[in-house]
Amino acid sequence: MHTDRIMRLALEMAGLTEVPEDTQVYVPGEITKALVCIDVDTGLLSIARDLGYDGVIVHHPQGDEAMLNLHLVMNRQLQTLTKAGVPEDEAREALRPRQFGVERNNHMRNWDYMPSVARLMGIPFMNVHYPCDLMMERIVDAHVQRRLAETGPAATVQDLTDILLEIPEFAHAKTRPAVVVGGPAAPAGKVVTAFAGGTNGGSAVVEAYWRHGIGTVMTLHMEVADILKLRQSEVKGTLVVAGHMACDSVGLNALVRVLRANRLDLTPMGGIVPGA
Ligand SMILES: [Fe+2]
Ligand SMILES: [Fe+2]
Structure with a gap:
């Protein structure tokens, strides 16, 4: 070919x-x-x-x-x-x-x-x-949103990371989805799957989502400096790093x-x- x-x-x-x-x-x-x-x-x-x-x-x-x-x-x-x-x-x-x-x-x-x-x-x-990342974002987001809807509005961040592990690649990866800002017991709220588009958008993009009603942002990866910045942010929300190789x-x-x-x-x- x-x-x-x-x-x-x-x-x-x-x-x-x-x-x-x-x-x-x-x-x-x-x-x-x-x-x-x-x-x-x-x-x-x-x-x-x-x-x-x-x-x-x-x-x-x-x-x-x-x-x-x-x-x-x-x-x-x-x-x-x-x-x-x-x-x-x-x-x-x-x-x-x-x-x-x-x-x-x-x-x-x-x-x-x-x-x-x-x-x-x-x-x-x-x-x-990008074509692979776009497919990946769609596949993961479709699964996550469907399973969150089944779980109901009380779904926690822990529920979300458990749902990610239902996808075979996440189950097989050696990394686990990590809650790097916020905690697993918090309600997940509205969840956005921000995976495709070159690389992660950094702390400002995560804050923009939080500011507009997204409870939990999922990214593939996030630099340590950005994570530390987000932990000090005046806007509150949850950040889940799903795992680079898994995604x-x-x-x-x-x-x-x-x-x-x-x-x-x-x-x-x-x-x-x-x-x-
Ligand atoms: Fe990628
Ligand atoms: Fe990548």
Whole structure:
């Protein structure tokens, strides 16, 4: 299967019509048997070839525009923010500090390192980031909202983390969903699943949700400095860090299912936990 077709199937899966800013084919080509991983380094590319794989599909951006434009895909968090009731101006303002940090950090990175290695090896190489994260956000949110509705308005934060563990990837991951701001006994309130859109939106985005009636924000991950800031925040709410590899596995397993149905031979590894 050509890398362009793999990309098309990934976009179709997520209901997207254009390749998002954080997703890219670095080395195009035909793939019959690929490694699928969350991160990759030069050693893994070499191991892939040694083991007879003729392509590598990775989740996180590996260079070029996909890496340098990661901050742009964060604008897609606006949809989740406004849907939850945050006015658009305030949502943009809340995203700005973290977006600035992501843009500046990626700007200083060596954007051609991994793509150049893959080119030199002549191995088809691509990453699929936002389409997988969007699928993952939908799958997790649908489950969580359905189960919370069944539990009723008295559902606690502990109920919420228990509900997350009903999803196979969360059950199989070595990390457990963590309540990093607030406590498990508190009512969960309205819950937002803020997973897709580049990376977490930082403390200002969590505060914006809290300010507009969200009781519990769920993110994949959150920097320690942001967690400490949120613990001191005048706006009160709960923050659950669901678990990075568990969440990313949900999106990658969805992609693997689609590609396997199209007869691509795939080996998920490197942090992808089983989805069944
Ligand atoms: Fe992800
Ligand atoms: Fe990730």
